[in-house]
Amino acid sequence: MTRPVHIVLVYQSLLGIYGDRGNATVLTKRLQWRGIENTLTVAEPGDPLPDDADLYLLGGGEDGAQTTAVRLLTEEGTLHRAAERGSVVFGVCAGYQILGTTFTVGEMDRVMPGLGLLDVSTRRGTTRAVGEVLTRLRPLPGDVSPLAGDDALVTGFENHGGFTTLGADALPLADVEIGIGNGDATRTEGAIQGSVIGTYPHGPVLARNPALADFLLETALGHRLDPLPRPEIDKLRQERIGTIRRSSRG
Amino acid sequence: MGPMASTLDRPGTPLRLTPASRLRLAAAVGAGRMAATVSRLTGKGSGASIRGQVMTRIDPDALAKLLSGRRIAAVSGTNGKTTTTHLLAAAIRAGLAPARADRIVTNADGANLHYGIASALSQAPTADIAVLETDERVVADMIRLGRPEVLVLLNFSRDQLDRNHEIKKLARSWRDALEAAGEDGPVVVGNAEEPLVVWAAQTAKQVVWVDTASTWQEDATMCPACGAILIRRNPDPASGDPGDWDCPGCDLTEPAASIRVENGQIIDQRGIAHDPQLQVPGGFNVGNAACALAAAQLMGVSTEEALAGMRTVHSPAGRFATATFGTTTARLLLAKNPAGWHEALPLLGTSTVVLAIDAVAADGRDLSWMWDVDYEQLAGKDIIATGPRAQDLAVRLAYAEVPCRVVPDLSEALAGHPDPVDVLSTYTPFQKLRKLGGLA
Numbered sequence A: 001m002t003r004p005v006h007i008v009l010v011y012q013s014l015l016g017i018y019g020d021r022g023n024a025t026v027l028t029k030r031l032q033w034r035g036i037e038n039t040l041t042v043a044e045p046g047d048p049l050p051d052d053a054d055l056y057l058l059g060g061g062e063d064g065a066q067t068t069a070v071r072l073l074t075e076e077g078t079l080h081r082a083a084e085r086g087s088v089v090f091g092v093c094a095g096y097q098i099l100g101t102t103f104t105v106g107e108m109d110r111v112m113p114g115l116g117l118l119d120v121s122t123r124r125g126t127t128r129a130v131g132e133v134l135t136r137l138r139p140l141p142g143d144v145s146p147l148a149g150d151d152a153l154v155t156g157f158e159n160h161g162g163f164t165t166l167g168a169d170a171l172p173l174a175d176v177e178i179g180i181g182n183g184d185a186t187r188t189e190g191a192i193q194g195s196v197i198g199t200y201p202h203g204p205v206l207a208r209n210p211a212l213a214d215f216l217l218e219t220a221l222g223h224r225l226d227p228l229p230r231p232e233i234d235k236l237r238q239e240r241i242g243t244i245r246r247s248s249r250g
Numbered sequence B: 001m002g003p004m005a006s007t008l009d010r011p012g013t014p015l016r017l018t019p020a021s022r023l024r025l026a027a028a029v030g031a032g033r034m035a036a037t038v039s040r041l042t043g044k045g046s047g048a049s050i051r052g053q054v055m056t057r058i059d060p061d062a063l064a065k066l067l068s069g070r071r072i073a074a075v076s077g078t079n080g081k082t083t084t085t086h087l088l089a090a091a092i093r094a095g096l097a098p099a100r101a102d103r104i105v106t107n108a109d110g111a112n113l114h115y116g117i118a119s120a121l122s123q124a125p126t127a128d129i130a131v132l133e134t135d136e137r138v139v140a141d142m143i144r145l146g147r148p149e150v151l152v153l154l155n156f157s158r159d160q161l162d163r164n165h166e167i168k169k170l171a172r173s174w175r176d177a178l179e180a181a182g183e184d185g186p187v188v189v190g191n192a193e194e195p196l197v198v199w200a201a202q203t204a205k206q207v208v209w210v211d212t213a214s215t216w217q218e219d220a221t222m223c224p225a226c227g228a229i230l231i232r233r234n235p236d237p238a239s240g241d242p243g244d245w246d247c248p249g250c251d252l253t254e255p256a257a258s259i260r261v262e263n264g265q266i267i268d269q270r271g272i273a274h275d276p277q278l279q280v281p282g283g284f285n286v287g288n289a290a291c292a293l294a295a296a297q298l299m300g301v302s303t304e305e306a307l308a309g310m311r312t313v314h315s316p317a318g319r320f321a322t323a324t325f326g327t328t329t330a331r332l333l334l335a336k337n338p339a340g341w342h343e344a345l346p347l348l349g350t351s352t353v354v355l356a357i358d359a360v361a362a363d364g365r366d367l368s369w370m371w372d373v374d375y376e377q378l379a380g381k382d383i384i385a386t387g388p389r390a391q392d393l394a395v396r397l398a399y400a401e402v403p404c405r406v407v408p409d410l411s412e413a414l415a416g417h418p419d420p421v422d423v424l425s426t427y428t429p430f431q432k433l434r435k436l437g438g439l440a
């Protein structure tokens, strides 16, 4: 790719209450540190989304924000075209839920249509899932050398009332070791369908899980990236993984 | 002065309880006092919470009884309520004759939940004016049980989302309580820049609007009434003023303020500018003082008296206080959420800065908010990350390209600095640092 990698942070002010904008910071820095040119567009409600980007990021938000975001994104259609041409669309928490076919809002569990980019549906669970979560990434589609051992572990903080069920076209992103994740009987977390990926953990998730960050970049770029050793991230991962495992035993 | 002009001389209405009810409260207060003493003697803390807990167990109506009959000014909001409570209490104290300073009671230690408020009140049975810092989750009960005369609503931003999942739900609880109280409800002093505050206060019988010149607007995107995206009118990028918000979908709009902050000055209702000359730093504290001034006026304090009183406040509940750690001198600053960090980071003036992080319940267990804070502005400073979650900050700072040293132990991080250092901390390490530094 000769032109800069283009990343779009979608509606930060609506879908950004959990610090998920950090995912954009992480992706742009990991490109920059490798000497790969990139641009970041922060698109706010009312702005048109760029139609030529490689990666679109959606974060967490409240019920009302979800509904508004779906309405605006459906009207303007960029994300649908992006998914169709194979650009990466990555949604976290509420951002994950709205990528699905339906989700519920409010105390009355009103069923709302999602963007329909992931074959998943979300409804309010029996309890709210709040706390540290640890999952193990499944071998990702098309990945010739899947992550192994601790590298495949995803650590984060989940905070969601919706539980998500996968349809036939979506694959689970990970299996839950500790925590709730999708909250379905199969103990899975997140979903992937083509280049569209949804997941629950904040942290933000890409800051705590550089392998997942690089997977998104590699999918967008279509080639492998050089390793990027960062001892402070390794140390944080060891700390978080160790802590959650110890506390779940206690 | 507004239509509800009051005089500070007016006493509260003495509590009228049946003998049985009075006895029960007395027993509760006595038991609470004993529990607090035990807690203090055994080094378990100030005892404010345990005192309230024991009282409530013996007399479930203790808080309601302790509140009733007093003239109450309550202060709530996500950020600044402790400082604003101190400013308001000082303003009212300045309006009282020195011999009558015992008329006022306040929960100065920041214990702002049911138990903490009951505890403070129980220790001042004769004080007929109560200035009460009130947690956002307690505001509805405060309105219902305490019938405050004045309610200051400072701001509403994301905070501890692991506990308060939807900030709008909290705002709705305020709105509903104000509506239910009707004409018996408080006069609200409201921050006009906060759409959630404006929406919540729509049901109040009367509001005095304050423009605090805040620059944090991340939590003011959607109209709380109709869900439309708010627009901004007349922004001024040069001063950082985001402009007045307005809803294109309904009639909710930023109300015209009667007291405003402009260039660090407080402009009163008559358009007269006052240099607040506060001892607490930061533009956001001028905004807090403007709200406290409006509340003090409503309680019957003159503008001049109120300002004079507020100028005596220097380290509310240890915030901005200078502590010593061995040979190190350190100023302690507290920030509890991204809006708080946004306000506090520019105040860090020393070349070495200590940032202390934890994520237990009182801090909020999810540290993702760090990524909404512009740590990039710390470039060039010598940063020490400390506290149990220092490593999370180290990763955030690495991505901000701000190098830091990680020293998880607080004492170690504060040891041996030849020059004064500023320390900015989340809640739990802040309380530990106050103790370590001999302030609590």
Ligand SMILES: [Zn+2]
Pocket: B223, B224, B225, B226, B227, B228, B247, B248, B249, B250, B251, B252
């Ligand atoms: Zn509206």
